[in-house]
Amino acid sequence: MTAFLRAEEITKIFPGVVANDRITIEVESGEIHALLGENGAGKTTLVNILYGLHRPDSGRIVLRGQEVQLRSSRDAIALGIGMVHQHFMLVPPLTVAENIVLGMPSPREPLLDLRPASREISRLSQTYGLEVDPSARVWQLSVGMQQRVEIIKALYRGADLLILDEPTAVLTPQEIGDLFNNLRRLKAEGHAVIFISHKLDEVMEISDRVTVLRDGRLVNTVDTAKTDKASLARMMVGRDVLFRLEKPPVTPGEAVLKVNGLRVMNDRGQTAVGGVSFDICRGEILGVAGVAGNGQRELVEAIAGLRPVVGGEINLGDHMTTYLQPGDLLDLNLAHIPEDRQKVGLVMEFSVSENLVARLFSRLPFARNGFLFLDVIRQNADRLIKEFDIRVPHAEVKARALSGGNQQKVVLARELSREPDLILAAQPTRGLDVGATEFVEHRILDQRSRGAAILYVSTELEEILSLSDRIAVMHRGEIMGVVRPGEVSEEELGLMMAGEKRRS
């Protein structure tokens, strides 16, 4: 039997990087084929080639036994290839039906007629269990719903092969379960599925075969049934990986941060944090779990003084800091590792040494009376580059030129080298690969041992469970409950993330 799709010896070179180096992959009908690899391994480039968004520099693509040329996504769609991008390709102000028919000829061309489309959408919804209201506007839908719309959109275009780029990154555990059921149904109907992930558990659960990429090269393709997590991890990273984080015992001290009835608005002026209370003690990590967009960002920003507080109180040590500006907080020894290191954490056009003093540059020892002491700033940079193992040729390289992991090390070096009392870490491992993630987690644990109080926001349940001393679950701006990692299952956490209050 010939494979439904066979990509042979695909090579794609971007300026300075070989994103794909002679990669060959085969996908059968009725198969869920996982594509596994770290960030930058070339997964997304490969599927973008299969979807016609990039042209390969060499190699060929054989579909249903025939070689095809994919010049654009239009070609790919016409040949029955559909893709659900990591960042959804939906137009928020348009309705579900409008999004689904977008770019397709209408039965009454040039007039737009959504009625037949709506009927077809309902049929697809029923066949695959993908329930969705065709007349709803996309911006009103939850992320899980939007993903369904993307899948229906691909099926509506007659996709026999569905490519999903990191589909689980944005979902709650329950939504992931639903997605997997949908995928199994698609498989049963004879569709081929390419499932991109760097999460081993998911790959083990859903896929029939796994292709592992590393540094743009094919490592191997294996049957999922004949492999295990450890060997997949070894293929992916190139060395053995410890799954369990060693967490030294620490006895928490007195409370450093006390938050009481905190209320904060989001950028649209709606309540983002609606009356939240908690304490964090010295030597303690309070993990904040939740699906992205449930108020975690606003909570962190309010404590960091970056967002006005509309109600409640924040106390840091003996100081009431509710209404303080970031500048006022400089003396209070608070560290903030922001969610978006490229926009908030760093000035991308500034050098590493400048970024390393971005918080305290106006003070001694770095400056006096408005004049910068450049040699001190440089020494500071050299010291921190060594201490935090930041991989740069020299300290005057622009932050933009660094990899994500090294950028995050710059942020960590600046924020943690002052030995802060409170650390606000907002998704500090987001987008980092296994090695850099380990580095960040260890540094955070070091700070905990030193006696810092740490607020650790993450959307990755595993990470929250392994790092936290206590876990607060946020849903729609409220804390659904505070639990200890040993006393709760992922299932329970998932339910709380979806809005179920913990009874206790």
Place this chain on the structure above:
Amino acid sequence: MFETLRQLLWSNDLIYATLRLATPLLFAALGGLMCERAGVINIGLEGLMLGGALAGYLVALKTGNPWLGLLAAAVAGLLAAALFAVVVITFRANQIVAAVGLNILMLGLTGVALRAAIGLSQGQTPAPTIPIWKIPGLGDLPFVGPVLFAHLPLVYIVFVLVALVAFVFYRTTWGLAVRAVGEHPRAAETVGINVIRVRYLTVLWSGILAGVGGAMLSIGYLNTFQEGMTAGRGFIAFSAIIFGRWTPLGTMLASLLFGFADALQLRIQAFGVNIPYQFLVMLPYVVTLLALFGVGRSKAPAASGVPYVPGEE
């Protein structure tokens, strides 16, 4: 006092003049609306109108046919818009800066072209103008006839155009593509829409419409061309799009409001009210400013002003 005010506001002339003065704005604004919805901010409307005004005048003058003048105005707008499109879409220049450049270019170019074509002699030769067309039957109705149905044909056309643009936006596949391109061009591209093509077409249309709007000034209401005669109308048209919240109907209402402000100041001047005319001339611009204060942060198409790079992550 009250009586004066009543006479000032309650008059056929005022409504007539409102329609008359709103129409050139509305032509330009409809074109601008199309490209904004596709994600291209076009504050070059001013320059495009000016180009149309001059081309209309010169061609009407040389051929003796105002309709050929109108056609020339559309073509001139199209060509100037094509230049703008190449700069901002293909070469991805900053749309605001490029449009400011276009406006300055057109101001200079029309001045030079005018002198080159008819010499330095002042006291320009009047060109033939587009005639008023009284709609048979309707034009004879009492009261409404002379107010609504005795205009330049372009006045009727522009209101039909509003309906047409609305229909295209919301009832055709092409309109859906335009809206998608202005909000999320990458999503549009992934379903096979040619973002660059859609943007080019809308910008070219805006050139045609603004050119026609400009010609109304030179060979519609006057019979001559003066340097810089658009006097900021292109910018007012641009504001009408924003005040109209990026919808055809809203843009029409905003254009009518600005046209009304212009009509009102002319009428107050004619009334001989004791206000220096310089203040009165400011009225439409002041109304525009106030209107924009009132809009607040409303929802522009998400991708407007952002150059699109096809096929990039």
